[in-house]
Amino acid sequence: MKKSKDEAEQTKRDIVEAAKGLFAVKGYAATSMSDICSAAGCSRGGLYHHFDSKEDLFIYIADQAFTASWENWDQAIDGTMTATEQLYKYADYFVDTLEKPLNKAGEEFISRVGADSEAGQRFLGTMMAYMQRFERLVQAGLDRGEWKGGNAQELSMMILGYFSGLSDHIQMMGKEDAKRFYRKATKLLLEGIQK
Amino acid sequence: MKKSKDEAEQTKRDIVEAAKGLFAVKGYAATSMSDICSAAGCSRGGLYHHFDSKEDLFIYIADQAFTASWENWDQAIDGTMTATEQLYKYADYFVDTLEKPLNKAGEEFISRVGADSEAGQRFLGTMMAYMQRFERLVQAGLDRGEWKGGNAQELSMMILGYFSGLSDHIQMMGKEDAKRFYRKATKLLLEGIQK
DNA sequence: AATGCGACCGACTGATCGGTCTGTATAAAT
DNA sequence: ATTTATACAGACCGATCAGTCGGTCGCATT
Numbered sequence: 001m002k003k004s005k006d007e008a009e010q011t012k013r014d015i016v017e018a019a020k021g022l023f024a025v026k027g028y029a030a031t032s033m034s035d036i037c038s039a040a041g042c043s044r045g046g047l048y049h050h051f052d053s054k055e056d057l058f059i060y061i062a063d064q065a066f067t068a069s070w071e072n073w074d075q076a077i078d079g080t081m082t083a084t085e086q087l088y089k090y091a092d093y094f095v096d097t098l099e100k101p102l103n104k105a106g107e108e109f110i111s112r113v114g115a116d117s118e119a120g121q122r123f124l125g126t127m128m129a130y131m132q133r134f135e136r137l138v139q140a141g142l143d144r145g146e147w148k149g150g151n152a153q154e155l156s157m158m159i160l161g162y163f164s165g166l167s168d169h170i171q172m173m174g175k176e177d178a179k180r181f182y183r184k185a186t187k188l189l190l191e192g193i194q195k
Numbered sequence: 196m197k198k199s200k201d202e203a204e205q206t207k208r209d210i211v212e213a214a215k216g217l218f219a220v221k222g223y224a225a226t227s228m229s230d231i232c233s234a235a236g237c238s239r240g241g242l243y244h245h246f247d248s249k250e251d252l253f254i255y256i257a258d259q260a261f262t263a264s265w266e267n268w269d270q271a272i273d274g275t276m277t278a279t280e281q282l283y284k285y286a287d288y289f290v291d292t293l294e295k296p297l298n299k300a301g302e303e304f305i306s307r308v309g310a311d312s313e314a315g316q317r318f319l320g321t322m323m324a325y326m327q328r329f330e331r332l333v334q335a336g337l338d339r340g341e342w343k344g345g346n347a348q349e350l351s352m353m354i355l356g357y358f359s360g361l362s363d364h365i366q367m368m369g370k371e372d373a374k375r376f377y378r379k380a381t382k383l384l385l386e387g388i389q390k
Numbered sequence: 391a392a393t394g395c396g397a398c399c400g401a402c403t404g405a406t407c408g409g410t411c412t413g414t415a416t417a418a419a420t
Numbered sequence: 421a422t423t424t425a426t427a428c429a430g431a432c433c434g435a436t437c438a439g440t441c442g443g444t445c446g447c448a449t450t
Contacts, residue, residue, distance in 0.1 A: 004417060008427060027303040030224035033408065043429045044409085050427090054408065084389065103363060104299045108222040147388045155388070157364045158380045165360020168298060169352045185353045192387025193342045193350070194279065199447065203397060228438065239439085241398045249438065 012050045015040040020061050024100030025171075028058060028108045055119045058109055062102055062123055066130040069097045073133075083141030084190060087159075090137065091182040094163050095175060103164045134160060162189060207245045210235040215256050219295030220366075223253060223303045250314045253304055257297055257318055261325040264292045268328075278336030279385060282354075285332065286377040289358050290370060298359045329355060357384060 018039035022031040033054060037044050051057040073093070077086055106123060113119045135156040141147040142155075149155050166185055170178040213234035217226040228249060232239050246252040268288070272281055301318060308314045330351040336342040337350075344350050361380055365373040 005426090011427080025302075026306045027222050027224060027299075029222060030303055030307055032406080034406085045411090045430065046428045048409070052409095104222075104302070107220075107299070107363065107366075108225055111221045112225055141388075149383060149388060154376075154379070155383075158361065158383060161360035161363055161380075162357045163360070164363060165356035165358070166353065168302065168356055168359060171302075181349075184349070185356075188344060188350075188353055188387075189384065190387055190389045192383075192385055192389075193336075193344060194385045194387075200396090206397080227436080229436090238399045240400065240441085243439070244397060244399095247439095 011040075011042060011046065015042065015047055015050060015057075016061055016064065019057055020065065020102070021100060023058060023061065023105045024102055028105045028112065031105075055109075055113060058105075059119060059122050059126070062106060063126050065098060065102055066126050069093075070130070070133050083137065083144060083146045086137055087141070087190070088183060088186055090134075091163070091186045092179055094167075095170070095178045095182050098167075100171075101164055101167050131156060131160065159189065206235075206237060206241065210237060210242055210245060210252075211256055211259065214252055215260065215297070216295055218253060218256065218300045219297055223300045223307065226300075250304075250308060253300075254314060254317050254321075257301060258321050260293060260297055261321050264288075265325070265328050278332065278339060278341045281332055282336070282385070283378060283381055285329075286358070286381045287374055290365070290373045290377050293362075295366075296359055296362050326351060326355065354384065 015036060019031070019036045022035055022039060026035075033044055033047060036057075037047050040047070047057075051060065076093075077089060081089070106127065109123060110120050113123075115121075115124060135152055138147070138156045138159065139152040142150070142152055147155075162185070163182070166182060170181055173181065210231060214226070214231045217230055217234060221230075228239055228242060231252075232242050235242070242252075246255065271288075272284060276284070301322065304318060305315050308318075310316075310319060330347055333342070333351045333354065334347040337345070337347055342350075357380070358377070361377060365376055368376065
């Protein structure tokens, strides 16, 4: 029954993609390994061949979604872009790569495995790195005098919370509608509600 | 072993309070009925005396948190308050009553029981009513010319998403810090980031 | 004083969970 | 051609889950 190496990697990708969607929609505990197998079209034995445990799988996915997704960011933006332009680009990017965000499942994961467990530490580290990367974008906006509100860390938390919270309402939208929604929401945040 | 009626109601309140916190922090599936019993200081049999099922308990809590919490709202604000002042008040109110919001657990709940199941319909109805109530606040802000951005429904979704998303970052804060954070975030939303 | 009923307990059940293990077919190495 | 390593499949295990049920205790009614 052995597949070629390429086929095996494809199987692994199928598992990751299936699990990513399920974790995001159903949460960590509510997603069973059997669910993932059904969605990925493999057996439980096959899944455990690629990943040691459910925790392992989740951390792998989180790392890919949060860390690895920054990799193309620096190339996607050029140095001449204003922080505001970058934020609009980030909104698109958020819909594209984190359309079903793992934040919610992540918090559940932490409370389940414990923040000081090895798995918890690994996940929190990934999250921290992601937030710090975002904070650099915000800091640039402040440094250049584009934005106001002194504290970059606090501002980052608010903006990321905003984008995360917005995702609650785009589940039933198509991707283009979701992007429009996020762009409009970004405009709102930049310009404010008040006349 | 029978307690008086007052004591029984207290037991029920204990269960609700314990379950509310656990559902909010751990999610729906990850919170077991045993967890709730331990936190509430009662037995599983006792819990099932007060609630028919886990679904039943969750819907009861959601109804109390979302619907019943509006009840004092109209008295808390007087007619002379601007929509902006009301929004600041709502920020406080959000921290006070929904400090550990059930939104996340709610989505998980829906995906678990199905949006068209009876339990799903009941929960979604509660959520809808809550959002519509909030939309009236937003509509007032638009009607009075205080706020810009034509679509009240869309604007409501964005603001509620914002408040919901912000709650990710206040788990480790005290209540006063959380309120300060929310007030600052509300100011941000009203005035915008841009200079 | 007797009795009924509400509040509660905890052992139990069947289903499902995450994880293990053995078996097997085949690609890759020799 | 033979052996080895890999990529699965699926039966199986102990733990835990939501929910049930018979029993106990004591307030409340008569």
